[in-house]
Amino acid sequence: MSKNYYSLGLMSGTSMDGVDASIIKTDGKSKYKAILDKYFEYPKDIYQDLIKLRDKIKKRKDLKKFKKKIKSIEKNITLFHAKAANEIIKKTKVNIDFIGFHGQTIFHNNKEKISKQLGDGELLSALTKKRVVYDFRQKDLKNDGLGAPLTPIFHKLLAKKFKIKRDALFINIGGITNFTQVSNYTIDEARDLGPGMCLIDKLIRDHLNKKYDKNGKIAKLGKINNKVLDQLQKNLEQIEKLLLWKSYTISALDVKDFNYSFARKLSLKDAAATLTEFTAKTIYNNMPWHFNNSDSNLILCGGGRKNKFLVEKLKKKTENVKMIDDYGIDGDFVESQAFAYLAIRSYLKLPISFPETTGCKKPCTGGVIVKNF
Secondary structure, eight states: OOOOEEEEEEEEOTTOSEEEEEEEEEOSSSOEEEEEEEEEEOOHHHHHHHHHHHHHOOSHHHHHHTHHHHHHHHHHHHHHHHHHHHHHHHTOOSOOOEEEEEEEEEEEEGGGTEEEEEOOHHHHHHHHTSEEEEOOSHHHHHTTOOSOOOTHHHHHHHHHHTTOOSOEEEEEESSEEEEEEEETTEEEEEEEEEESSHHHHHHHHHHSSOSSOGGGHHHHTSOOOHHHHHHHHHHHHHHHHHTEETTTEEOOOOGGGOOOGGGTTSOHHHHHHHHHHHHHHHHHHHSOGGGSSTTSEEEEESGGGGOHHHHHHHHHHSSOEEEGGGGTOOGGGHHHHHHHHHHHHHHTTOOSBOHHHHOOSSOBOOOEEEOOO
16 A cells, blocks of 8 residues: 655746646655645745846846846745745645755746756755755756646546546646646647746736736737737747747647737737737647547636636637536646645656657656755
């Protein structure tokens, strides 16, 4: 009988607005139970520092150029993660065995085998008195993988938990949209689809003192500019050609691969409407074609699922769209639960990435395990 562990997952995504924290009970294989989820919003200074830093890090050499600033922000976000971890741990009576610490991505380039997440695992371990697993992507990159996505093995576990035996497509709409295709409890394919909320969020950040277009209300008031829509589509095609990986799929995408310069001359409402249409169209056009029928399950995860206007557009384009929340799981915490699960798999030396998910040569584990107390 497999041993069960209590694991805390800490995830901060491309929105850079805070930390999702999840405690789960799992054997790292086929068993899993969600215990507690909680969101911790970054204070304004950390949020702004992260956004500004990410905008500065455009190339590998920038990591060295801004090394001092990176170290300073890394310490601040690690302290914040430690505070969040200690707070959620106090709310439960269970003894946490491991913390899965994703960190904050500021640069990702699989061709150069670099994926930089801010986060000091040693410091987090010292401050929480827990074993910490972090730096999850490096082993995959060294194994000729893309370094992403890493959540498909958890999506496979969810498909089994939900008893979805027929085709299931988990579509995670974060800053970038990615999917995992699971059939008969087996991962068929996983990859990035294109931009998620990154273009819309940046538009709103640049024009308003807001982080996102809540429910797509601004976009809903605007009109789609078809000329700009065509320009965005052609630009995406060029990006995909540049990022062609191993001759068969596009590379792992980064929010910096996209910008909304084509929409700059439009009003805010029209720009939001056009970018929302572009995002929905890209998700629909790039997902496996056979999911456009009623026999399949399209399950939306990630913050983008809360944009009602975007979801309405997806539902008009394809049938059987569901929210992961419909299955009793809070869609805000899928990735934090995933990294809690991946932490245990890493400890058990079980694979977290596979040729069908990241393009790596062979299934490989990941994560650096530290104990600093």
